[in-house]
Amino acid sequence: MSVVARNLTWGVPRKTIVSDVSLTAAPGETLGLIGPNGSGKSSLLRLLAGLKTPASGRVEINGQDIARVSRKALSRQVAFVQQNAATDTNVTVRDVVRLGRTPHRSALAGWSETDETAVAHALARVDMTSRRAQPWQTLSGGERQRVHIARALAQTPQVMFLDEPTNHLDIHHQIEILRMVRDLDLTSVIALHDLNLAAMFCDRIVVLESGTVRATGTPAAVLTRAILRDVFRVDAQVSGTPDAGRPHIRFSPE
């Protein structure tokens, strides 16, 4: 399924946070969203997932304006992994992943074979099967993040929006999760801070700067020295790597 944003604008009184953003993610594509803190990545992802209503512009998923699709129908196709999920409720890992089945179940329907398979599969994908009975409160930050990704997977979506999914993850799981998202047969938009990970796993990258799109294109086209200097205010060396011309960024300590 494709994701298309057309001239999205959103803000709070006296401040425009997302300004005239247009982007396209082709079916199956992994689109990276990078930009400094406060550049509007999370806000844009919420707009794309239909969790906020844009002041103007619209989002089309598979050619359909999401403002006209019911919440439930939308969430059968679209999953959203938020940046910092937290709860005080004493739930287990399994309970949390089971929540991912919510859009697929009617009010009083029992737990079906399909539901069970989806949950088991999702837990296995993030390496958390053996932890399924553990209370969510007792998980480490990275384990929580993985459980939330599993929940999104249990939703069996065709489009996935992930807000810094590699937060708190060790390097093995960072690579594991991003590789998994890339290899899954779905369209994904991922906000990332690690530019090298973005370069390695994204098909294309959108650079946000103060709520506007600064650049869009392949990692090699976007991750240039000039953009790193202007947008991220760092001095860096960009070199090509042997595999498929993905750029590698080396930051200078000075």
Next chain:
Amino acid sequence: MASDAPDAPGDGATRLVLFLCLSLVVLTIAVAAATAIGDYNIAPRTVVLSVTNELGLTGADIAPIEQSVVWNLRLSRALVAALAGAGLAICGAILQALLRNALAEPFVLGVSAGASTGAVCVIVLGIGAGSLSLSLGAFAGAFAAFALVALLSNGATSGPNHTILAGVAASQLFNALTSYIVTTSGNAQQARDVMFWLLGSFGGVRWPDFQLLLAVVIGGLGVCIWMARSLDAFTFGDEDAAALGVPVARIRLVLFGVTALLTATIVSMVGAIGFVGLVVPHAARYVVGPLHLRLLPACAVVGAVFMVVADIAARVIATQQTVPIGVVTALVGVPFFAIILYRARPQA
């Protein structure tokens, strides 16, 4: 926890059914005890036969006065207590889920206080007359309190703690209003009656109260169970619930409405009784886990047992005088709550 069963979701359900059956047995015993115990005690045999006589199942020879006391006074009272306990416990569970705050319940959020003010307006100021207008007054008050809390906490956009603070402010305001109305009404006897009623009392409830409350509690529980799955989705907040396909605004509106209706009906009959809505959901969660499809029925039966037992205690503690039920629920509830807090502390 209910869901620690490996991969058989049925296990939790079996456990719930067992728990519900056990609780219903305990509830029946509690109601029977509440009917037997009183200013003068009635033998259990007489209690049972009086009830079966009234139901037309037996024609045993019971003193009419005893039969009347059992049926018309004590049984209706015990059943209203059970329903009130069930209703308040459900309200607590719903509010705790929607507001994501362990302290949320009608009493803490000022809804009970609002309902009291509404009811007192009707009693003291004589706006309208009859029990229907009393309920309507309580309902208007409960809704006003909800609206005020919503307004003060800026819709639902601010955090869960903000809502509790707004609730504290609302209960202060409505309690002050109630006191003002009562003290300036100039009728000392009436003022004392109202104050007593405010602390909660099941004296004076009769069968029509039971029928009304039964309809409201069953209807409310039905709506809540219908929405139980959506309530689970609120675990990680409103936005997360929306991402899981829950129509957040509609669910909140309906469930806040149900909570207000339940609270208002209960307060208008038996006064503002605290602590049941707070303690029971925590206790029930401890046994059946946090998922609402199990939690809500469990809350209903546990709340019912709790309230019936509290009512018995209220009559036994001080013979001759009746202790307000709110005093008992607090006396039982606070230590119980302390235990829950202690056992639920994070294992550092």
